[in-house]
Amino acid sequence: MTISKSDQQMLSSLAKPYDRIAVIGAGSWGTALATVARRAGREVVIWGRDGEVTKAISDRQENPKYLPEIGLPEGIEATTDMAAALRNADAVLVVTPSTTLRQICAQMKPHLGDGVPVALCAKGIEAKTGLLLGEVAAEELPGHPIGALSGPTFAKETVLAHPTAATVAFDFRYSDRLAPHNSPAARLAISMSSESFRPYISDDLVGVEIGGAVKNVIAIACGMMSGAGFAENTRAALITRGMDEMKTLAEVLGGRRETVTGLSGAGDLTLTCSSTTSRNMSLGTQLGQGLRREECFGGENVVVEGEVNSISVVDLAAQIGVTLPICEAVHAILHEGADLTQTFRDLWSRPIEGEPRTLGISLNHPFGESA
Template sequence: MGLTKTEARALSADAEPYQRIAVIGSGSWGTALASVARRAGREVVIWGRDPQTIAAIRDDGRNPKYLGDVALPDGIEATTDMAEALERAEAVLIVTPSKTLREVCAKMRPHLQPGVPVALCAKGIEAKTGLLLGEVAASELPGHPIGALSGPTFARETVLAHPTAATVAFDFTYRDRLEPSQSPAARLALSMSSDSFRPYISDDLVGVEIGGAVKNVIAIACGMMSGAGFAENTRAALITRGMDEMKTLAENLGGRRETVTGLSGAGDLTLTCSSTTSRNMSLGTQLGSGLKRSECFDGKPVVVEGEVNSISVIDLAERIGVTLPICAAVHAVLHDGADITQTFRDLWSQPIEAEPKGMAIRFQHPFGDRA
């Protein structure tokens, strides 16, 4: 259920921000979020594995590996020592690739003070287990509120202080509903707020996580079609029907369809599917233009979250009996060697059905046999 009117009114009361925030991960998005928190007036420490990158952030105020041309706000601390990063942290943002989340949480566990909230800023579903990232973090960090920060955000625009909005989502406990202004979601949203960064509050962690995981797969589909020479009609159809796949999966896992129409769903999906600034869209575009996977990104080993997510999303969908045609098409091309042209021809020739699910109409497409 969503926040009641009483809860919404209560949020107008003064919430208390977290004064010291640890950002775990020194990639482009971690660097951007550290800048956001610092501009909001927080004490900020960023942790990373690479000593050279951390030394540059600490000594030069720049991240030479990511966003190296952008001067970061003064006062951001940086360290490769996890214990030092978490020593006085009141809230933590984990901004590492989804496939390393379990390892990073285990590394954090001995150093976190009791009850410190943790917000996940990567997007995906754990391979093999099919667990949402929030479930992974909860299993590794018992006793800590687990949430997510997600939305339509490119790191460069965020670090340059372009007006940006995102969603902060945590499950609400009974106490959080009695005092919503003191909930981790409200306090973290306040902690990150500035004149250029506007967070919204949600109690639907599942819905927010599903939006973040599935949108990357849909973006690859949009890129494939753009790279193959198709235009706006095709992309609009994929975005809209992709959003329906996000809604279906979220609802079947206990999330709300309504959440998927918000920043972490429709907003993020639209952004990611509209620009090759997104690595997901860029990968799809390169594949659609005829490049082999090994030739994409000039042969560099670039991690593309949607490529990994396409496996776990389809595995999860099959496990719970949900059909996701666009995600399945992307999975087939990326991992089964399917031909892009034929795969998407098959997608467009699937049985005709009603858009409102309640109409329950479905019959064979006249070109289905020729696809």
């Protein structure tokens, strides 16, 4: 069914924003999203573990630890008290590392109002269980709509009000189909919209989550090859074939291939694979230059989501019988001690396949092991 322009405008006017938004996580991206919500006119409270950071946000409108020398909007409340952060919240953005999500959700549970929607802003797949983060949150927070906010979004650029777009995804219930303007996805999108931040709405939570989880692994691969001295041809090939791996995994898990071509897939993948501002790309670059893992980032213990996700993504793919050659190559280098040069040489000499896959062709590569 096609919706007329006048009907679209009417639906927009009917969509009611969430008045008070709680942001759980006061790192760079959490602070950026708090800034976005505040600029959009919302009441905003941000929770963090570090009292010095929350005090600086409240008192001086800055986050000197994660976004130094950048002014934040006035009126953002900040606290280390989870109960205070969630009190009277109409919607919640969870912006903590994927590895701590289950613990954070359990900590949130006693303080959440009935039916308050929760949007996840981290990206990954839970280790050992193979659950998408949305499934983890749903287990810990029954009765709450669970969604995701994802897209090509560097935190610093977002805070500086560079035009930025992202996807807000929630599974649509029957009632959401009947009144899409009342869906959590639509209401959160309206709540975060401003002159510089443009959300899009999706009902494909699985597709959005897979894009976010896999793109970090592909970014490490791109960094490895750039660090090893290869150039744009190589990076373009890895981005394109990496997106195919994202599509394949999403489709098997019930998502849509189309979603992966959007902001949360192709958009985020392109951004993350194009700049060492991304910690994933930066880690790969340093490894490609010959640094040992413990020497990367000047020896600091920097959490890199793609490094963690490479384990859970490859494990999940193996469980469901999906082959992800680039992700498997990154996993082998990071966690199995495989030689970087030989691993990528083997990747490039895999059997020659059809594009599209429906051709069903597989030819031994002249320089491959099976030749």
